[in-house]
Amino acid sequence: MIKAAYVHIPFCHHICHYCDFNKVLMERQPVDGYLSSLAQEMHMIMETSSMDSLESIFVGGGTPTALDEGQLDYLVTSIGEKLTFGPDAEYTFEANPGDLSPGKLRILKAGGVNRLSFGVQSFNDELLKSIGRSHRAEDVFTSIRTAQDIGFENISVDLIYSLPGQTLDDFRETLKTALDLQLPHYSGYSLIIEPKTVFYNLMNKGKLTLPGEDAEARMYELLMEEMERHGLHQYEISNFARPGYESTHNLTYWNNEEYYGFGAGAHSYVEGRRRSNYGPLKKYMEPLARGELPLNDNHPVTRNEQMEEEMFLGLRKTAGVSIRHFQEKFEEDLLELFREEINGLIARKLIEQEDGHLRLTRKGRLLGNEVFQAFLK
Numbered sequence: 001m002i003k004a005a006y007v008h009i010p011f012c013h014h015i016c017h018y019c020d021f022n023k024v025l026m027e028r029q030p031v032d033g034y035l036s037s038l039a040q041e042m043h044m045i046m047e048t049s050s051m052d053s054l055e056s057i058f059v060g061g062g063t064p065t066a067l068d069e070g071q072l073d074y075l076v077t078s079i080g081e082k083l084t085f086g087p088d089a090e091y092t093f094e095a096n097p098g099d100l101s102p103g104k105l106r107i108l109k110a111g112g113v114n115r116l117s118f119g120v121q122s123f124n125d126e127l128l129k130s131i132g133r134s135h136r137a138e139d140v141f142t143s144i145r146t147a148q149d150i151g152f153e154n155i156s157v158d159l160i161y162s163l164p165g166q167t168l169d170d171f172r173e174t175l176k177t178a179l180d181l182q183l184p185h186y187s188g189y190s191l192i193i194e195p196k197t198v199f200y201n202l203m204n205k206g207k208l209t210l211p212g213e214d215a216e217a218r219m220y221e222l223l224m225e226e227m228e229r230h231g232l233h234q235y236e237i238s239n240f241a242r243p244g245y246e247s248t249h250n251l252t253y254w255n256n257e258e259y260y261g262f263g264a265g266a267h268s269y270v271e272g273r274r275r276s277n278y279g280p281l282k283k284y285m286e287p288l289a290r291g292e293l294p295l296n297d298n299h300p301v302t303r304n305e306q307m308e309e310e311m312f313l314g315l316r317k318t319a320g321v322s323i324r325h326f327q328e329k330f331e332e333d334l335l336e337l338f339r340e341e342i343n344g345l346i347a348r349k350l351i352e353q354e355d356g357h358l359r360l361t362r363k364g365r366l367l368g369n370e371v372f373q374a375f376l377k
Contacts, residue, residue, distance in 0.1 A: 002270065003055040004252040005083055007038070008263030009064040009075070010281070013099070017132035017198035018160070018191060022265030022279045023062040030281065031067070034264070035074055037285040041262050041277075042082035044293060049260075049270075054085040056249035058092045063119075065099040072104055076111030085112075090154075090248040092117055097143040098135035105150045115154040116147055117187075123177040124170055127163055132198065137177070144181060154245060156185035161223065162216040163191055164199070164208055171219045175226045184245035188223045189238050190216050217366055224365070237316050237360075237368055254317050256310045264294075273300050304377070306330070311338065312372035315351070320359025334358070341374045 011026040011034075057079065067075060085091065092115040093108055108116075122128055123137045144155060157178055161171050178186060191210070193199050202208040211219070224234060232240040236254060239247065252259050261268040265279035275298045278284045287294040301309070307330055314321035326334040335342060335353075342358065345351040350364035350371050364371050 001052050002049075002258045002260060003052070004249055004257070004259040005054055005057050006249075006259060006261045006263075006266060007042075007057065007059045007075075007079060008061060008261070008266040009059060009067065010034075010062040010264050011066050012061065012063045013066050013096075014134040015132065015198075017130075017202075018194070019132075019197060021062065024281065026066055030285070031071060032074075033285060034281055035067075035071060035078065037288045038075075038263055039078040039082060040288045041293065042078065044288075044291075045260060045262070046082055046084075052084070054083060054089055056090040056092070056252060057083060057085060058094075058249040059113075060094045063096045063099065064093050065095045065104060069101070069103050069107060073107050073111075076107060076113065080111055087112070090115055092247070092249060094119065095143070096135060097139040100143045100147065102146055102150065105147055105152070109150055109152065114152070115156070116152055117156045117158065118143065120157040120178070121160045122163065122166075122170075123174045124166075127166060127170070130165065131160075131163055141181075144183075154185070155183050156187060156247070157181070157183060159186065159188045159223075160191050161188060161219040162211050164210055166211055166219075168215060168218055168222065172222060172226075175223065179226060179230050184242045185247065186227065186232060186240045187238055188220075188227075188240070190220065220366060224362075233318075235318050237365055251317075254313050256306070256313045269301075272306075273298055275299075303330070307332065307334075307337065308375050308377065311375040315358065315360055315371060315375075316368070318359065320351075320357040323353075323356050323358065338375060345371055345374060 008022065010023045011029060011031060012023050013026055015023065015025060091113045093113050094117050097118055097120065118140065120140050121131065121133060123140070125136045128136060147155060159174060159178060193203055199208055227234060227240040232242060234240050235246045236250070239250065241247070258269045258271070260270065261277070264277060264281055264284040266277050268275040276296050277294045278296045284294045310326060310329070311321060311334070321334065323334055326332065342351065346353070349361055350367055351358055352361050360368065360371060
């Protein structure tokens with residue numbers, strides 16, 4: 001049973017220097033045509049799927065809140081008409097702090113959206129400017145205050161650390177400001193330099209000064225310590241929540257469960273197959289105009305791949321991988337199947353076996369990619 005759907009809006013008013021997601025500058029783009037194509041794709045998929053009521057919908061980008069009020073209303077109306085979900089479903093919109101007017105917030109609220117995820121990244125205005133963000137700290141305070149006044153309680157903010165020129169003290173200040181907001185959910189990610197980004201080009205020219213691995217590790221440790229001190233449980237490597245506010249949608253991915261993906265460049269995991277749509281807008285929209293799905297790739301996930309994914313996705317969670325659940329799902333003993341990898345990682349004190357689970361140690365969280373890589377054959 002598929003419980004989750006992701007909807008991709010690729011438009012942005014401004015491109016951030018670190019972003020490698022499928023996105024385009026909004027100006028002179030066929031936004032209305034894209035939204036119509038998106039509605040068509042949702043209709044075609046749902047027509048042929050025996051879909052139960054979804055437990056989570058996540059609208060990401062790009063910047064979904066870059067849409068104007070009319071476009072935003074069309075989008076939430078389309079989602080409400082094409083997808084089946086109840087009032088208790090988690091329905092998230094990614095938001096840029098500078099884009100959310102009271103009118104847009106009221107449209108989201110009326111459409112059933114009950115969770116907002118703000119891309120804050122930092123509360124240092126100079127750093128925000130240097131990484132290509134268009135908002136400033138004051139926009140965050142205004143947007144969150146307005147959202148709360150309109151009735152949004154489940155609000156999350158994303159932070160990025162190990163930014164060019166960022167110090168430990170600066171990140172400490174950003175954490176303090178973020179935690180003073182007393183929100184129920186926070187995400188904290190280290191900067192990753194991806195190809196085809198402004199930062200990647202600057203790095204190749206020797207013009208990007210990063211804090212370095214040791215400073216990055218200290219920032220991550222500070223993140224974990226401060227979140228714990230403020231009563232926020234680390235339920236995944238980069239995510240922290242008050243009890244009951246863990247992201248249902250993201251747990252779908254980490255639990256290695258299936259989900260729909262709609263929109264340009266979106267990925268799906270349906271009936272044992274991983275599918276991806278064409279990324280360029282024209283290549284995405286043209287097949288839909290002919291009544292065809294815009295699939296760029298559609299391949300089965302082998303049994304071995306499923307088991308590997310169960311391990312490296314599940315180990316991202318603080319709870320870890322359930323040995324019993326793995327046995328029930330695959331009829332395999334993971335301790336036997338991955339004996340060499342597990343013993344090696346336990347010997348290095350990167351994972352531990354406890355209460356019927358394999359999970360990362362605190363040291364393992366700092367070296368997570370090494371752990372995950374061990375299960376990829």
